Structures are given as C-alpha cells and as structure tokens.
Amino acid sequence: xxxxxxxxxxxxxRLRDRLASWRxxxxxxxxxxxxxxxxxxxxxxxFGLISPLVMPSLDHVTAAWWNLLAGGDLVSNAWVSLxxxxxxxxxxxVVGVPLGILxxxxxxxxxxxxxxxxxxxxxxxxxxxxxxxxxxxxxxASKILLIFIGCMLPMTLSAFNGARGAEQVxxxxxxxxxxxxxxTLVEVVLPSALPxxxxxxxxxIAFAFVLLVSTELIAAREGLGYMxxxxxxxxxxDSMFAVVLTVSALGFAADRLYLLLMRRxxxxxx
Numbered sequence: 001x002x003x004x005x006x007x008x009x010x011x012x013x014r015l016r017d018r019l020a021s022w023r024x025x026x027x028x029x030x031x032x033x034x035x036x037x038x039x040x041x042x043x044x045x046x047f048g049l050i051s052p053l054v055m056p057s058l059d060h061v062t063a064a065w066w067n068l069l070a071g072g073d074l075v076s077n078a079w080v081s082l083x084x085x086x087x088x089x090x091x092x093x094v095v096g097v098p099l100g101i102l103x104x105x106x107x108x109x110x111x112x113x114x115x116x117x118x119x120x121x122x123x124x125x126x127x128x129x130x131x132x133x134x135x136x137x138x139x140x141a142s143k144i145l146l147i148f149i150g151c152m153l154p155m156t157l158s159a160f161n162g163a164r165g166a167e168q169v170x171x172x173x174x175x176x177x178x179x180x181x182x183x184t185l186v187e188v189v190l191p192s193a194l195p196x197x198x199x200x201x202x203x204x205i206a207f208a209f210v211l212l213v214s215t216e217l218i219a220a221r222e223g224l225g226y227m228x229x230x231x232x233x234x235x236x237x238d239s240m241f242a243v244v245l246t247v248s249a250l251g252f253a254a255d256r257l258y259l260l261l262m263r264r265x266x267x268x269x270x
Contacts, residue, residue, distance in 0.1 A: 056238040065242035073227070074246060081212055081223040082250070084140050088147025089208045096152040096204075097197055100159025104193075105185055117156055125150040126214050133219045143215045143223075150211045151204035158200020162193030198262045205258060209251040 038058060044050045045057040052060075068074040103110040103117075125146060136142040166189045174184045216225025224247050231240040 053237070056241060060238045061241045061245065064236070064238040065246065068239060068242055074243070077223050077227050078246065078250070080140070081216065081225065084143045084216075084223065085147060085208045085212045087140075088144045088211075089151050089204060091144070091148045092151035092155050092204055093201060095148075096155030096200075097159045099152075100156040100161075100197075101163045101185070101190070101193065103156070104160045104163035105189065113156075117153060120149075121153045121157065125211055126218075129215055129218050138219055138221055143212065143220065146215050147208050147211045151207050154203050154207065155197075155200050158203070159193060159197050162196025162200075163189050165196065166192035195266060198265065202255065202258055202262065205254055206251065209247065209254075213247055 041055070042058040045052055045055060056064075065074070099109075099113060103113055128146060128149065129142075132142045132146055136145060171184055171188055174188045179187070212223070213225040213228065216223035217229045218225075220226040224243055227243045228240055228247075231237075231243065
C-alpha cells in the first residue's frame with residue numbers, strides 16, 4: 001500500500017515535468033527563424049556569397065562583441081543609452097496615459113489637445129533632431145526629449161482609444177447606481193482601457209529604441225547609437241555589427257519581459 005501511494009504521488013510530478021519540458025520546447029521552437037537567420041548569415045560569409053567587407057562573419061562579430069564587452073565600452077555606453085530610453089519612456093507614460101484618458105473623458109481637454117496630437121503623430125520624429133539639439137545641446141536632455149515626444153503620442157492615442165471604447169452599458173450602470181463621474185472613471189473606464197494602454201506601452205518601447213539609436217547616431221558623444229556611427233566611420237564593421245546586434249538583443253529582451261508583465265497584469269481577463 002505504501003508503495004502504491006508513493007507511485008500515485010510520483011505520477012503527477014512526472015506529468016508536470018513532462019508538461020514543463022513540452023512548454024520549454026514549444027517556446028524554443030518559436031525562435032527557430034532567428035537561429036536559421038544566424039546560420040544563413042554565417043554560411044553566406046563562409047562560402048563567399050557575401051563579401052566580408054560588406055558583412056563580417058558571425059564568429060568575427062562575436063569576437064568583436066566580446067572584446068567590446070571585456071573592454072567596458074559596450075557596458076558603459078549601453079548603460080547611458082538605457083538610462084536615456086527609460087527616462088524618455090517613463091515620462092511619456094506619466095504624461096501620455098493621463099492625457100489620453102482626460103481627452104476621452106472631458107470634452108474641453110479633447111478640443112484643446114486632440115488637434116495637436118493628430119498633427120504631430122505622423123511627423124517623422126527624426127526631423128526634430130536638429131531643432132532639439134540646437135535647443136538642448138548634445139547631452140542626454142535632447143535625447144530624452146525626443147524619445148518622450150515620439151513615445152508620448154502613441155501612448156496618448158492608445159489611452160484615448162481605450163477610454164473611448166469602454167462599454168457604455170457599464171458606465172450607465174455605474175452612474176445609475178450612484179457612482180460619481182470621477183469614481184466611474186477610476187473603477188469602470190480605467191480597467192476597461194487597461195489592455196489598450198498596455199498595448200500602447202509595448203509599441204512605445206519599440207519606438208524608444210528606434211528613436212534612441214537614431215538620435216545618438218546623429219547627435220551624441222556617447223551611447224550605443226554613437227558607437228555604431230563611430231565604428232562604422234572607422235571601418236570596424238565587425239564591432240559595428242556587434243553593437244547593432246546588442247541593440248537588437250536589448251530591444252527583444254525588453255519586449256519579452258514586458259510581454260510577461262502584461263500577461264500577469266491582464267490575467268484577470270482570462
């Protein structure tokens with residue numbers, strides 16, 4: 001009897017282990033295209049299909065990446081870039097989300113800000129780089145401002161669309177039960193708009209990396225974008241590609257981590 005009890009207890013544990021293994025394999029399978037792309041890159045350079053002067057081989061890029069990491073240049077410049085990106089993105093969330101909700105909930109706010117948002121949204125943010133650099137110089141302030149502007153607009157529109165898309169039946173029910181307008185906003189509209197807001201933040205994260213590299217590439221004295229331009233001008237293409245892959249890896253990791261957080265926050269909807 002004791003052995004049967006032990007075996008019965010072990011079966012669920014083995015089943016959980018198998019399920020965990022299948023989930024891990026399924027997760028890794030999703031990234032097969034990335035592995036194939038890297039293999040194609042290495043094969044094309046190895047067999048002479050692409051000139052090493054145009055695209056260095058993957059092993060040379062890996063060696064260059066390790067040298068940059070060991071020398072400390074990659075870490076110091078990545079820290080500067082991530083700090084700028086986090087500051088600009090954080091400010092865009094703090095300003096853009098409340099502004100979008102207020103635009104959806106209060107007509108005077110919508111009348112004042114909606115034309116500005118609609119006019120600025122399609123404008124290429126890189127066109128503002130010379131103006132912002134003229135105002136704030138080559139330091140971090142100009143980069144943070146451009147990231148803030150570029151990320152705030154999609155954040156504002158996402159919050160606005162999410163708040164405007166709240167179920168009118170729920171709003172009418174809350175008001176009929178005696179909830180004030182502000183309480184309805186907090187307890188009904190905000191939860192309803194949360195998925196759209198979180199999706200807007202995810203889009204803004206991608207925008208932040210794009211704007212970060214473009215601004216540092218054009219007007220900066222430090223950062224990952226500055227490294228890409230400086231190494232490219234010096235002909236160190238293996239190191240340049242190493243920094244480009246670093247930016248891609250950081251952006252990919254930021255998106256995956258945020259997606260996990262987003263799923264946890266929205267678990268109540270399942």
